[in-house]
Amino acid sequence: MTAAPVDPTATPAWERLTALEDGFAPDLRAWFADDPERPGRLTFPAADLLVDLSKSLVDDEVLAALLALADEVGVAERRDAMLRGERINVTEDRAVLHTALRRPAGAALEVDGHDVVADVHEVLQRVYAFADQVRDGTWTGATGERIRSVVNIGIGGSDLGPVMAYEALAPYRQDGLECRFLSNIDPTDAATTLAGLDPAATLFIVSSKTFGTLETLTNARLCRQWLLDGLGHEAGSDAAVDAVAKHFVAVSTALDKVAEFGIDPANAFGFWDWVGGRYSLDSAIGTSLAIAVGPERFAELLAGFHAMDEHFRTAEPARNVPLLMGLLNVWYTNFLGAETHAVLPYSQLLHRFPAYLQQLTMESNGKGVRWDGSPATTETGEVFWGEPGTNGQHAFYQLIHQGTRLVPADFIAFANPAYPLTDDHDGHRTDVHELFLANFLAQTRALAFGRTAEEVRAEGTDEAVVPARVFTGNRPTASIMAPALTPSVLGQLVALYEHITFVQGVVWGIDSFDQWGVELGKQLAKEVGPALSGDADALAEQDGSTRALIAYYQEHRRR
Template identity: 75%
Template structure:
């Protein structure tokens, strides 16, 4: 296939019609029945991908469901499009770009080398990675110092979207691995509260700032960078330090950008700018120079282990047989849940406090990628696309929104993620707290799958109207993902798993999962509204009555 081929309308395929009929057949069954009929169902519907065990058995499927979904993937040419992506074809059709985040993770010396659009991709990636490694080592060793000669103690990463969510999530997940005496902080929101609270207790003499913006024009990022530059220079002066602004900025600011002229204009030495490429989308970019903050604070070795985990899942997705291919199967299951079972949301529930930002990371990955209503050739989609991803770490969620998942009226597929070995093996007397934690993990998917019948409730002595309130329908679909421990490699595998799940869904639906035009309109209008917000009455009067009224309220009540 070529990247610009007309997408196959999935609703016209034989597989789609078969899945429609199959869904009606399955409606008469239940997970209780299916597990009773096949005592080995848990093993039959489990798969291994790198270090991840993925149990699909508590989804509302039979083995034949997977066969039909794989037929749908074949008829919509999903694997051909996968191969086109790995080969560097321009599958990002609206921007006419290759999609090569997987190239960021290829080990040095991979064969054959990857040549795309006349560019030696492997050589370029390794060159930047080596520069990042050298820079990180200089900071960690104390060779790189601030303007007054003090070691760096805090790295502040300024970015937004893909330049923020990935680094934040990974830093929080792997925080126990950070170097002693070195921490990371993150600023993304243009709300000045974010910049103020992040820097309020920092020492400007020991703070290094990474400004992450490919074009160095992102409104939120550059505004925050200017705020932090002012904070730093004012802070140095308040300590009696004689400040040469450009020298101070050059010692305390580095950039992740390809716009070297704008970097230099800001005051950052272009030699301290780390670039990446237009074939790396923001939400797929954490394995690029966007991860510089991670290499500094967690260490280059940790960063490379993270990349190795990404690559392990990339290779699984690229080479595993379809019926064993976990990203392929999970992506197709999401299509099944959305288009045949009517699911509108998808919960991701990590049983690890260190993954508390993982659902937020997936929100951008999945919803910015597949929140589309046109296909890659510009024609309207023929199905529902995308779903709302959300979640919180367990067991917090159990005491908040699990009620809706267990007994609500909506189908909410959920992915449960857990690790066999805890990061902190604590005990409460004789009780292994991690085992208590995992007992909750196992219990939730069991309860969601099998529920509790009215007869079981009555057998416990409950009578009357309370019986219905204490009955659980079961048949709430879940996927369980387990790994030995939350290591950098395992985290890389998890991230890449969801990247490829997202790809599979988009390929079935025929959409371009790698652009984000929906983000642009609001940004453009915000710039156009700036004069009105600043008080230009003529500009205010030109707005619709709602917008004008809201701006006038702001003008009248601004203290």
């Protein structure tokens, strides 16, 4: 059991921040005018990323107090304990070692008598060998056909990470090899995911650490039946057994359950209890991605993760980007009243990145008790959300610009597009990526500096409309740029937000690595299920609202 968390509200730094909050009146226009060095002082490299925090709502006093807070609650000490493999996930008595998944071969780390890095690379080599077999056609289906479609069956961290990365790295995929992702227990998801696929050329990856996740196992059984029906095999026949062995592999450590399902345990790729689901993209959970982009590119992804890990481990606090961004989020949440946080990638390839971050951040820090079981002494967590620019500009940016709520926003962009195109019209050639980035730059500028009533009037605006066209500015943003969205850069982005989440969790004194909040609903679903099917005793156990909803369902369900 690790030491009790420091109560952040009892620290001198918190007292100082509270005093600074009183009467805090950010003025980014004045700050930039009075301090031409501000952009340079608050822009930092982190691996291949350039992170501009100059449009944040902090001055030097606030920043100093935030860094003092990190020191007083022991962020660096807890970071180092995590990296050493100490059991900082106290409610599950586990180490937290997702960072070990991307350490280079030979970087030994012994935990409980095992070199976990050696264990990681043993599994990685098996995943890579399998990926190569699928990619080069050595691995075939039951009829000898080459695999052309891979369906990853998982939910939560076994789905969100792989699908996000598969979409993000579209330019690196192998031609003629498609991946699809099945997660929701809604039968519509299975039906639409399988639509148009050829059973003879489809491989299924069942991703479940325990091989007991309700949604994943239900969908796996549906896919198994779809496969056997498509190949014309009776369940239980020798042909069916062979087909399942040829068309199903597993990412799981429950080899007995894997075998019971019909998957050869030799085709199961394991991971460890010190890998949380939302931190597992870079484990064997990424097998579908390794197949899609190849082992070499997957290794580049891991190297990107590790580069950000090293930045977080070694950079001095005043230039440590994950630390600074995590502390800024604490400032916005606990002192300036922000409740949500927007992530706005100016890259269509990252259209699933905000959804991925929702699980990473909200499952990690959506807690009301600290890691010693005592109540949290502060507000915790943020609601993460977002969409790619420029789509979001035509949807919800209105609230961010002129609404009454403070919404800190992270803008992400790349100097080089994955698909460079030009627009030829009226005798002009427009670089579409430059048009795109002009929007990226304009939005953070508008949010920071706004437009005064005098500036609006100077445009000749009718006086009655002037108030509606005023932008207050002082809306905080962070700008993250990189040369291009490569596998390495994607790894750096994911690791950046992992460590931001970690920093906030340490400040709030919560265990960011358990997820008990997802358990109760799953437990109750097992109790409600029989009531839906007509079990009178189970129905009687439900509350009045649930009984009424079940009655409505039974009345309207067509069989």
